[in-house]
């Protein structure tokens with residue numbers, strides 16, 4: 001349900017719906033996720049007009065119903081619908097399969113028929129399913145709905161899937177073939193939009209004629225909710241996600257942190273592409289549910305598509321590091337792209353952070369491996385970055401990339417004093433009067 005809330009919160013953006021498309025990546029390749037989104041698409045036809053009519057600010061349904069918000073005549077009805085949707089999704093997840101009673105039309109059962117016996121999360125053909133289409137689907141008041149597209153990229157055991165970077169690159173390509181909007185927001189499943197006016201705020205930067213044309217992306221901070229009361233594991237990560245990006249904003253801009261970031265599409269698509277549908281000026285005139293458009297979308301979502309292309313090296317999110325966000329933005333800035341850190345009073349996005357020791361250690365370990373991959377690659381910030389961006393930004397990136405090395409002195413410091421105490425040895429030099437006076441003189 002978390003991912004459904006993420007999608008609903010951005011579908012309900014205070015922005016013309018005919019210009020909004022939401023692409024959901026299901027890297028687990030589960031038909032249960034597709035089912036949840038079919039339910040979400042139906043619920044959205046009630047939720048969007050409700051938010052618009054009552055000027056709701058909290059547009060993530062779960063957060064809205066949890067907070068004691070103002071009451072409107074149709075609040076109870078919508079709340080009931082949300083609960084029903086939740087129960088249906090939870091039932092299906094518990095049963096692990098979707099029985100016929102849950103399918104409302106032929107189109108739906110046809111979509112699920114793609115999950116054949118050979119279909120496994122690690123090995124399956126791509127699935128692109130249009131759940132809502134602007135030109136056809138209307139909400140209950142007759143207003144256009146935004147596009148909602150489910151994407152599960154093709155996977156093969158014999159080919160590298162490149163983790164999140166690979167998943168995002170498929171979304172970049174599928175969206176290019178279907179709608180090709182010039183501005184893209186990437187949002188993780190564990191976050192949701194907390195402010196419906198965010199796209200307008202972003203456009204103020206992107207459309208400002210005085211703005212540097214090399215402005216590539218606008219990053220919002222990751223702000224977490226639901227952290228343990230005393231935040232014993234420092235899960236807010238204020239330094240990494242709020243303070244340090246503000247500092248980098250004074251140079252050429254902050255790094256990308258994987259979520260809550262609006263990009264110019266051009267940043268990811270280098271020069272002209274061999275696939276005409278992936279060019280920046282490609283205009284989609286047909287229905288996104290037409291056979292031709294879907295065929296191209298499936299083609300670019302296939303696991304073989306990237307072979308012998310520049311995806312992951314010069315196009316899209318860059319491969320080679322587990323922190324694809326950090327690595328990609330670093331290389332983009334080396335190419336001259338600039339960024340902006342936008343930290344409004346009301347957080348634009350809210351998210352979850354790990355709250356138990358096991359998942360925190362797992363996350364930190366992944367980050368450390370990813371950062372060291374950048375620190376010791378041929379484009380290391382300390383050698384390549386300081387020359388390519390500017391010395392200060394290069395040092396900022398180096399500061400992050402070499403951050404895992406701190407674990408060595410910290411571990412030593414955690415043990416040496418105790419060992420010294422047990423062995424009655426002194427770890428600090430004895431104070432020698434002559435040196436002491438010298439030091440005080442200095």
Ligand SMILES: O=c1ccn([C@@H]2O[C@H](COP(=O)(O)OP(=O)(O)O[C@H]3O[C@H](CO)[C@@H](O)[C@H](O)[C@H]3O)[C@@H](O)[C@H]2O)c(=O)[nH]1
Nearest residue numbers: 027163164167188189190257258259322323324325326363
């Ligand atoms: O093979 C993968 C792995 C992850 N994801 C998605 O990546 C997102 C982030 O994953 P999560 O498990 O939440 O990782 P975190 O440790 O919380 O991620 C932080 O660190 C990552 C690496 O730097 C960034 O990409 C994230 O945005 C940032 O929140 C989720 O939406 C996942 O669905 C994939 O699609 N495919």
Ligand SMILES: [Mn+2]
Nearest residue numbers: 188190352353
């Ligand atoms: Mn996360």
